[in-house]
Amino acid sequence: MSRTVYVNGEYLPEEEARVSVFDRGFLFADGVYEVTSVLDGKLVDFDGHAKRLERSLGELEMANPVTRDELLEIHRELVTRNAITEGMVYLQITRGAADRDFAFPVDATPTIVLFTQSMPLIEKPTAKTGIKIVSIPDLRWGRRDIKTVQLLYPSMGKMVAKKAGADDAWMVQDDFVTEGTSNNAWIVSGNRIVTRHLGTEILHGITRAAVLRMAREVQMTVEERPFSLAEAKAADEAFVTSASAFVMPVVEIDGQPVGQGTPGPLSRRLREIYIDEMRAAAI
Structure with a gap:
């Protein structure tokens, strides 16, 4: 069974997940990310990762498309849907899709993607x-x-x-x-x-x-x-x-x-x- 991933407000099978070829994360690496550990099906130091995410976005003058509480809910939903007991949740936010130009676009909608990875963390x-x-x-x-x-x-x-x-x-x-x-x-x-x-x-x-x-x-x-x-x-x-x-x-x-x-x-x-x-x- 494939993983469920989150892309711009939708939970999708990973095979159906799509991001625009004009996304600035793809063209310019114009994006930030976080990785949160999962132990016993729970998120480790989530608040620390959420705060650092806000700092990274702020340094790049990039908007956050979700609130802290919405982000927590998405993380938890992905952990549940993918039955992750131990592993990681990967989060990426980019400035979004726009015509290719080095200058930041003024009207792009941020892209947000999350997915999980199941892996041993304690017994490495x-x-x-x-x-x-x-x-x-x-x-x-x-x-x-x-x-x-x-x-x-x-x-x-x-x-x-x-x-x-x-x-x-x-x-x-x-x-x-x-x-x-x-x-x-x-x-x-x-x-x-x-x-x-x-x-x-x-x-x-x-x-x-x-x-x-x-x-x-x-x-x-x-x-x-x-x-x-x-x-x-x-x-x-x-x-x-x-x-x-x-x-x-x-x-x-x-x-x-x-x-x-x-x-x-x-x-x-x-x-x-x-x-x-x-x-x-x-x-």
């Missing part, structure tokens, strides 16, 4: 083994804080990693790690957890914000600052955070083991805390 094999990272130059545009659909360079980074026998890539600018291709980057040195501070250089991760809060609540020492690739390779532990990975240990960077080359105790503990709290708070 890599959560036990850790992932391997390679480093690549960060060649993206300067507004990485806006969650746009222009993801070609991160996709290229994933392929560089795959060809090198690794799982993902960390992007580096001026010798400092910015973030992963689809996640925020962290290291652990001694009793200090370090992740890059917020700015236009990185995405303001919803999972990142939750993990920072949880770490401080259990009296862990946290530093929000840039860290170099050399510092990461010399760290005791490393990990990434994202809506689909939660807290995922990193055990190797550019072929060099991180710490003991196995998932460290602090990253494992943070993953446990995150899953327990998010599961309890999901709506």
Whole structure:
């Protein structure tokens, strides 16, 4: 049975879903997106994703075609119709369809699309083994804080990693790690957890914000600052955070083991805390 997807106010079989060839998301990557995790059939940190969506839309002067409550209802309806117990809900809003012109159209109606993906999130094999990272130059545009659909360079980074026998890539600018291709980057040195501070250089991760809060609540020492690739390779532990990975240990960077080359105790503990709290708070 095919999935049910949501397109511009309609719930449709995925085979019947259509978007105009003149949609600016297709022609210009003129759109934003969010991905919300589903645990036990409930949405994880929905409000955080809804707020970041509003911020992304605002930065691009783009209208939101739905309210927060309408968006929540659509998410829940798709989870129900597709019987998603564990997985993701993907949301994309573009500026809409208009004749091809670099200038923003004044009368386009935004396009909104949502679909689900069923996948294991808690029992990921890599959560036990850790992932391997390679480093690549960060060649993206300067507004990485806006969650746009222009993801070609991160996709290229994933392929560089795959060809090198690794799982993902960390992007580096001026010798400092910015973030992963689809996640925020962290290291652990001694009793200090370090992740890059917020700015236009990185995405303001919803999972990142939750993990920072949880770490401080259990009296862990946290530093929000840039860290170099050399510092990461010399760290005791490393990990990434994202809506689909939660807290995922990193055990190797550019072929060099991180710490003991196995998932460290602090990253494992943070993953446990995150899953327990998010599961309890999901709506």
